[in-house]
Amino acid sequence: MRLGFNRSTAVFMLGCAVVFAVFQFLFSAGILNDFWYTLVRIGAVMAIVSIGLNLIYGFNGQFSLGQWGFYAIGAYAAADITYRWTQLHNTSGLMVLLLAVLFSGLAILLLGKYLNQVRGLDAMSAFAIYLLFVVLAILLGASVARPLIAPTTALLNALPEAVSGQVVFFLAVSLGGLIAAEVSFMFGLPILTLGSDYFGIATLGFTIIIKVLLDNTDTMFGLTEMKGARGMVGIPKETNWFWVFFFLFVVVVVTRNILHSSTGRAIVSVREDETAAKAMGIDVAQMKTLTFVVGSLFAGLAGGLYAHTNGFLHPQNFNFIRSFDPMIIIVFGGLGSITGTVIASFAWALVLEGVLRIVLPEGFETWRFVVYPLLLLVMMLLRPKGLLGTYEIPFLRAALPKRRKRETNSTSGVAQAPVGTSTGEGG
């Protein structure tokens, strides 16, 4: 093992720095106007959502249409926190959600350690037990948070305004992601046991349910600041190029590191053949849950970033029709390709939303959605693996295993691999 960066890592880091600096310059110098600035940020947000979905579907083979629901959860949760901070000048949203998330997360982790050892517990029973404890933990967290609101508000007020705004924003986006992750865990518990297309329909149902709930936030839950079907306004526009780039960078690197670990190989093996994976001793249910939770976490993060881009949220933005957008992006970009996903996301934002809107004459905008599915159909018929397939830039490519010295001939090494491994590691 060599220490430090290898070449592909160095190239990747340098490339990221250059891209960041160039765009930062273009935006701050005003060469790209606000229209393009918004589109670039939306593209990055879509890239984060789509990488999450690619992890779930492209790498783990779970056909999920629920990504948009988790995106909505992240968006509304993060927006509520920053709204309460900037408009009501207190940390009520932040502290309640923070402690509720922490307590319920702790409950899930502890309960998970215990329930994993219990034999013969079906998914629904596990769900019922988790639900009981999570609800208790949320109630406990919320009641613990109440007395903490005043001191934390004072603490944040002591900081300069610019700093405290950024701190609250960062925490809000992160918490949005964590909430989405916890919801996905609870939802995935029973749902992940379903077959692939039933899973797709159930997750689509989840997105529809979330949209309906968002339409009624003010009447059913008393969250008047979300204004239900009228749309939430007054969210600070904190999302800038730095933050979307930062989160996209983190998401790409985290995804890459997950996929290159032994866990990642287990995740991919579940996609390839569940039965074989199970036979190799992989906990299929656990891998599915892990991927689903991480993918939804990314969706939640992206939701938080989206909420602070325009400062306006409307339940119509989270209509289940939109949950096909990330699906189409990953189908185009390549199922199982991070590079392809990022490129396709930016292409989606810049070309479909940007260039076409400018180039096409007035009435032709409706044609977008006619051409769009036709392209998808042609894609599925001609290149079902996506435009880039599983291509990755070198940094994101899985490192080849180090050649063992004793294997002299590479072809025979591959052919005899089952025999070789069974003698080497069996027992």
Next chain:
Amino acid sequence: MNTASMPARRPLTGQWLVRGRWPGRLFLGLVLAVIVWKLTVSVLAGPTIFVQQLINGLQLGFVYALIALGYTMVYGIVRLINFAHGDVFMVGAFISYYAIAQFRLHEWPGRLFTGMAPAASIAIGTVTVMVLSMVVCAVMAVVIERTAYKPLRDAPRISALITAIGVSFFLEYFGALDFVFSPSFITYVRPFPVRTWYILDGIHLLEAGQTRPDGSITFSNILVIIIVVSLLLLLLLTVFVRRTKTGKAMRAVAFDKPTARLMGIDVSRTISVTFAVGAALAGAGGMLYAIAFSSIVFWMGIIPGLKAFIAAVLGGIGSLPGAFLGALIMGQAETLAGAYVSSPMRDAIAFTLLILVLLYRPRGLFGEPEREKA
């Protein structure tokens, strides 16, 4: 490896408490108990309103049944959730709208044979319109099946599903273009006038301008027509599937495709026929739905389509009586939820129902146990 030398597993604390399936069953029991309690309270509070809701649910349920049959047949035979089925339903509604509003096709017998009784003229004309939209939908479904699904028959199931989603989008937004259908809501023109009756010490006709007497239950000729037409189509379908050679081939292909092919059945043709029959039913359903709710728009097929699919799953996918019964249950669940829980939550109820069914009885009410994973 000698198992005796391994340390014995320490018994888990509380294992006796959490083992087994009882927490899940308890959870389901609680959910059901809340539903039953809510329903009982509402029935006791207003029995006539409750019956009125049941009648409304029946109307919806029969329309869902027509769509659900197409879903269940197609899924049973090619294991594909045909997302575009809901849009075929939409096309059926639009075709009948144009036939009625633009071409007055529902009046053709009266115009051809002057002196014909108006009622008979409208009845024959309406049936013609329905047959027309059924035929158009069937042809369209066969074209879709041949161009989009057939090349993917051996591809992974999800590729076909994504294609189906693509077809669905295409039909919607192609229909939304100005020169095709319309991007906005259209008020549907009913081919016949609406008559309403109320039940209060016998059945009475509700005169125009008359308000419903208190404590009465109303129903309209739309409900009667929907029920009669649906039952008739169902009967035809049953006869077709049970008694004809093509129906036998359909059942054979659904049961075992390779063996059916070995027996000399034209599998490809049978699949096309299945799509056509399903789409024809959906086209009729679209027309009935439009007559009942009198407003059509290009995305109207999505939600009824999904709900009909859920109904098919509820009844046991692949089973025709199952789909029918599932659709009736679905219609009732939706109207009751809309009436007694909260109106915006009615879509959510459908999906909650789906998730519960898939978890507790994945093969549905009438489905056969899964033989093997495809």
